[in-house]
């Protein structure tokens with residue numbers, strides 16, 4: 001449970017997430033999706049309850065040990081310093097190297113790999129303060145990938161990305177899950193979760209009101225009720241689309 005200025009945000013939420021899952025988290029604005037992610041990461045403390053990582057309380061781990069296991073892509077980020085793109089991505093290695101230590105060959109390899117996956121090589125030396133919103137988002141994603149954590153928690157990661165980069169990112173997240181990592185992402189687009197997600201959670205009024213396979217959760221019935229609009233679903237070649245009923 002977490003209390004905000006406006007009362008209880010999450011109440012009696014219990015969720016168990018496993019390696020290899022690609023989990024989508026849906027909910028209205030203000031439903032508590034970011035709050036849940038931040039609690040799972042140990043950035044917010046619940047008033048009651050606890051978070052276990054591999055069976056041990058999160059608080060039993062050091063900050064760098066948590067960061068080696070959990071990577072986070074926040075919903076919004078500002079670039080305060082004109083670091084180069086490469087330097088920003090290198091910060092993803094701090095949990096492995098410690099602050100101020102030189103990067104080893106394996107760290108450079110992880111940074112190069114993450115930058116290549118996000119198509120950032122061409123802009124490696126550009127200051128992040130001069131990037132567009134979508135370019136900066138790709139840098140933050142690359143930094144999280146370079147962290148090589150077992151779980152990646154992403155808060156609306158598609159925001160600001162052009163369509164091609166959205167599709168490439170979703171495919172990349174699918175590959176990571178297939179490699180045995182846990183991917184948890186929040187989204188406002190049920191359709192984008194339908195094919196790639198192995199599981200979808202719906203947060204409403206502080207509770208998880210649906211948790212299951214996308215085929216069973218991302219339905220016209222559930223989505224109409226959640227979003228308060230009358231939707232019709234159309235399935236086509238493994239994808240599901242929604243249109244508003246007239």
Ligand SMILES: Nc1ncnc2c1ncn2[C@@H]1O[C@H](COP(=O)(O)OP(=O)(O)OP(=O)(O)O)[C@@H](O)[C@H]1O
Pocket residue numbers: 004005006009027028029030031032033034035036075
């Ligand atoms: N720092 C804060 N202090 C007090 N209340 C907060 C704070 N941050 C968020 N809240 C409140 O907690 C509730 C959940 O917010 P949260 O950001 O988790 O929602 P969300 O589901 O991620 O929303 P969105 O889809 O709009 O990003 C909201 O009512 C919000 O107003």
